[in-house]
Amino acid sequence: MKTCYIMRGVSGSGKTLKAKELAGVNGVIHSTSDYFIINGEYRYDERKVRDFHIDNLDAFKESLAFDLPIVICDNTNIRKWEFKPYLEAAKSYGYEVKIVEMPHPSPEIASKQGVHRVPQHVIKKMISGWEDYK
Numbered sequence: 001m002k003t004c005y006i007m008r009g010v011s012g013s014g015k016t017l018k019a020k021e022l023a024g025v026n027g028v029i030h031s032t033s034d035y036f037i038i039n040g041e042y043r044y045d046e047r048k049v050r051d052f053h054i055d056n057l058d059a060f061k062e063s064l065a066f067d068l069p070i071v072i073c074d075n076t077n078i079r080k081w082e083f084k085p086y087l088e089a090a091k092s093y094g095y096e097v098k099i100v101e102m103p104h105p106s107p108e109i110a111s112k113q114g115v116h117r118v119p120q121h122v123i124k125k126m127i128s129g130w131e132d133y134k
Contacts, residue, residue, distance in 0.1 A: 003070050004090035008077040008133070009102030010126040012114025018100060019074040027070030030060040033116065042116050057085055064093040071095065079131045099133050 005022050007015040019029050035052035036044050056075070063071045071090065077083040083099075090097045105113070107123040 001069075002067060002093070002095045004064070004086075004095040004097045005070070005072045006077060006083050006086055006090075006097065006099050007072065007074045007102070008083070008099060010076060010078070010104055010110055010123050010130075011116055011118035012110030012112070012123065013102035013105055014113075015076075015100075015102050016074055016115070018102065019072045022100070023070055023072055026068070027072055028063050028068055029072045029074050030056050030063065031074040032056040033075075044116070057089070060086060061089050061093075064089055064095065067093075076126060078126050078129050080133065101133065104130070 005019065007019050009015045016029075016031070019031075023029050032049075032052050032055075033042070035048070035055060036042055053075075056073075060071065060073055073083060073086040075082065087097055087099075104110075104127050107120040107127070110123045111118055111120045
């Protein structure tokens, strides 16, 4: 069975660690954050967000087309519209889709444990904008 996991959670919630666990040795993880890594350093650029999300979705669809056993979208996916294209693509390729929602840590903890060091005020904004899936 082909499985797609769509990760959901604020920055610093443990999404990527969980995604790596779910991927095991046969899965592939697609994260828009990876496109901001230049020479091993994370360099966020607001001007590139839209293009990098498009690139990530394209790469995700390519993995689906190759019928890989496990394909993961590892983005924050705060609002439903953000992950809807991933969900629809996975279903169109015959994947069983599982939404994995991480619990919200406190903004203080999330800003410290997240690899991208997202500021607390941004994490608070993510939490306040959170849309339940069901």
